[in-house]
Amino acid sequence: MKKIKFAILALLLLSGLCNYAQYPPSGQNKVKVTGKVLEKVTKQPLEYATISITPVNQTKVIAGGITNPKGEFDLAVPPGTYDIKVEFISFKATEIKGKNISEDTNLGVVNLSEDAAQLNEVVVRAEKSSVEIKLDKKVYNVGQDMMVKGGTVSDVLDNVPSVSVDTEGNVSLRGSDNIRILIDGRPSNAINIAEALRQLPADAIDKVEVITNPSARYDAEGGSGLINIILKKGKNQGFNGTFIASTGIPETYGLSANLNYKTEKFNYFTTAGYNYRTNEGEGKTNSEYFNPDGSTKRYLDETRDTKRTRDGFNGRAGIEWSITPTTFWTNAINYQKNTGEDRDLINYYNFDANRISTGNTFRLNNGDTGSENVEYTSNLIKNFNDKGHKLTADLSISRNTDDSNSAITGSENYNSTLNDQVQKQIQLQADYVLPLGEGSQFEAGYKGSFGDLNNEYYVLDPAGTPLTNLSNTLEYKENINALYTSYGFKVNKFSYLFGLRWEDTNIEVNLLEDPKSFNTKNYNNLFPSAFISYEISDQSNFTASYSKRLSRPRGRFMNPAVNYASNINIFQGNPDLDPSLTDKYDVGYLKRWDKVTFSTSAYFEDTKDVFSFVRMPTGEEIDGIPVIKSSPINLGQEQKFGFEFTFNYTPFKWWKLNSNFNFYNVKTTGENSYEDNTGKLVVQNLDNQANTWFARISSKVTLPYKIDWQLNGTYNGQQKTAQGKNLDQFGLNTSFSKDVLKDKATIAFNVSDIFNSRVMRSYTNLYDDNISPPVPTQTSYNEFQFRKRQINLSFTYRFNKPKGERDKNAAPRNEGEGGGDFPG
Known part of the structure; x- marks a missing residue:
C-alpha cells in the first residue's frame, strides 16, 4: 500500500x-x-x-x-x-x-x-475517462460499470452513450438500427446477431468503439455507423485470470472464466462460459376493423405470454506469438453452442361492432432452437519501426448453423414449422500503414468477404405435408472485394484525413421452389471520406467529417420465411431488397474542464432506397379477421438531422455523473405498391416526418464501507411513423457492488428495469388508399415486453490480476479494420 x-x-x-x-x-x-x-x-x-x-x-x-x-x-x-x-x-x-x-x-x-x-498487491482504483475522442471515432471504456456484472454484451451496449438496445435485443445507434457490429475489428458472422450478443458475457469486453462516421479504412456497410466490440486479452506476465459466478430471477445462472498465461515469447489466453437464461415477456394487441363506409365492423383483442430459455456455452482460446520484437502472430478459435425453448401463447377475443363477445380462440407455439458457431481467426502484424510503419494481415473462416422447430396448436388447427440455416464465411484482409514524416500518414488495404447462406423453411399441416405457399428454400451467396487508400496529415493545429474506398459486390438470391425467382445483383461503388480536426487548445477541439455509406439487406430482412407465431399478424422478409446509400455529415466539439467533460455534435444523413417496414392487408381472412403481413421494402428517401451531447461530471471524488442526449428529425418520402391475393393493386403513401429524442443518465456513488451504488435511467421519446406512432418508453436500473477478500473479489447485485416499464407500445392505422379520401380499414394498439424485470447476483474473483487493469503493455493488435489511428 x-x-x-x-x-x-x-x-x-x-x-x-x-x-x-x-x-x-x-x-x-x-x-x-x-x-x-x-x-x-x-x-x-x-x-x-x-x-x-x-x-x-x-x-x-x-x-x-x-x-x-x-x-x-x-x-x-x-x-x-x-x-x-x-x-x-x-x-x-x-x-x-x-x-x-x-x-x-x-x-x-x-x-x-x-x-x-x-x-499481487497493487489495486488500480482509478478508471480511464469514459469517453476518448479520436479523429474518426469515440472510444467508451467499460471500466467498472457495475450494471453489467454477470450480464451480457447486450447489457454493456445498453449502457454506452449514443447506443440503445430494445427489448428484443436489437441494437441501434443514434436511433437507427442501420449499423454494422464488429468484434475485434471483424464483422460478426453470427446469423442472429441479437441472440449472439446475448450469449457473450460482459466480462469478456475491454472497450466499445462507436464510429458514427467511419473512414475509408472501414467496411462501407452500416449506413448509420459502426460499433466495434473489443474483447479482453490479459497482458500480465505469468498466470492470471478472472472467475465469475452469477444467478438471478427469473431463473438465470452462469459461470465463466477468463484465463491468461504469458511468457516472454508467448501469450496464451482463453475464455469459457456457461449460462442458462430465462426471459419472460408479455404483450397485447387491440384492433378495431371498419366497413368500407367507415363504420365499425368488429373488434379483436389479443393477449400474448412468452417464455424463452437459453442454455449456452461459449469458448475462445488462442495464442499470441512474438516471433521477433517487431513481428506478432495471433491465432484463435471461437466456439458457441446454444439450445433453447420458446413458448408463445396467444389468446384471441372476438367482439362484434357493439363490443359484445362472439367467442375466443387460442394459439400456442412451442419451439426448440439450437445454434452452433465455429470461427478460426489469424492475425499477423509486422512493425517495421516504432513510428507506426506496419503491415497487418487477417484471415477468418467460420461456419454457423441455426436450427429451430415448433409445434403450433390452436383451437381448431395444428401446424408445425421447421427452419434450418447454414452460413459459411471466409474473410481476407491486408492493411499497410506508412508514416510520411511528422504528423502525416499513408494507408492502403484490401478486403475480401465470401459467404453463402442456405435456409430451409417449412410449415407443415397436421398430416406433415408442407404448405407450399408458406414453405421455401433460400440460397444466398455474397462475394465482396474492396480496396481502400487514405492519407492523413497535420498542419499547425489542423489535422486532415482523406480516404477513398472501392467495393465490388456480387450477390445471388435463389428461391428453389420458384425457378423464376433467381436473381443476381452486381454493383460497385466508390466511398469517399474526409475528416478535419482543429485543436483549439489542449482541452478542446473541433471536428468536421463526411462519408458515403452503404447498407446491404441481411438476416431477417432477406429471409422469406414467414414468422407464423400469429396466423393473422405475420412477418416475411424480402429477398429482392436493394442496398441503400447514405451521405453522412457530422460536426463535433469537445471541451474538458477539471471536473467536466462535454462533447456535442450535429449530424445530417441523406439516404436513398432506405429500408422500411410496412404492414399490408393480404386480402385473406381467418374467421372473418383480415390477415396483415409486415415486410421490409426499399422506400424512396430518408433525411435525418439531429444533434447529441455527452456530459460527464464529477462533483466529488465519491460521485460521478454521466449523461447522453440525442434529438433528431427524420423525414421519409415514398410509396409502396403491391397486389393482394385477389390481384387487387394496393398503393400505400408512406410520406412521414417526425421528431423524437433519447436520453440516458447514470449516477455512480461510493457509499460508506466502500460500497458502490450505480443508478441508470433511460428515456425514449415518442415518434410518429408513416402508419401510426411509437409511444415513449422509460427504464430504470440499479446496482450495488462491494470489493471483498482484500479487493481480490467483488460481489455485485443489480436489478434491470426496476418498474417493469420497458414496454414497446405503438399505434398502427391502415387505410385503403385507392379510395379518395383514403378510408380507414383497421386501427391497432400494440404493446410488447420482451424481457420483464430481472434481478442478478454475481461473484467475481481475480488472481494475479489487479482490478481495473490497464493494458499498457498490450501487443499491437489490429483492433479496427485497416490500420491504426491517425496520429494527431
Missing part, C-alpha cells in the same frame, strides 16, 4: 513538476533531456510513465514529467551530473546514476519490466 500511496502522491505533484520543468528560473542556461519509455517484452510505448531528475547525492527533484502517448519525454535542466529515475505503476523502476549532462542529451530507449511482486 505504501507504493500505491507514493504513486498517487507522484500524480498529484505531477503538474507542479511539469511546470517546474517547463519554466526554469531565469538566468540559468538549460539543456534538454529526451528519451522514450517502452515495455521490455512487447516494445510498446508506456504513456504516463514518470521521469524524475535529481542532483547526485541529493533528494530534491529539480525536473520531472510524464511520457506522451508515444512514450516520449522532453525535460530541461541546468548542465550538471544527475540521477535519473523512470517509473510506471506495477513495473520495476529504472535508474541511471551519475549521468553527466552538459549539452542536449538523448537517453535513447528505456525499457521497463513488469514487477511480479507489485502485481
